[in-house]
Amino acid sequence: MYIILKHLHLTCITLSICLFTLRFYWRKQNPLMLQKKWVKILPHGIDSLLLASAISMAWIASINPLEQPWLAAKIIALFAYIMAGTFALKRAQTARAQNISFALALMCFAYIIAVAISKQPFPFMN
Incomplete structure (x- = not known):
């Protein structure tokens, strides 16, 4: 289970930083993209999974x-x-x-x- 959580965590890290960078680019170049519903929702979902996987790994490892x-x-x-x-x-x-x-x-x-x-x-x- 730990290894699955670790892979989920690493995937969410990658998605999170990529979306953060993309959103910053859009703020500068195409602010209307920031108003799209999926752009407002998806980062929060990914970051929630990222945090949940981190907490779960710490729990499993008793850290x-x-x-x-x-x-x-x-x-x-x-x-x-x-x-x-x-x-x-x-x-x-x-x-x-x-x-x-x-x-x-x-x-x-x-x-x-x-x-x-x-x-x-x-x-x-x-």
């Missing part, structure tokens, strides 16, 4: 984020990613703020991936 600093770091970075992504896609009013928010979101995403691979909260310091 507590309060006892595993790397997992706590991923959770904190996830909140930063969500905040930056929200600004990039919705809240930032200027092109500069949108671009900076998008870059910050991508950096948070890269950090989450690095932590997931290394199982270290500071993977770039080793």
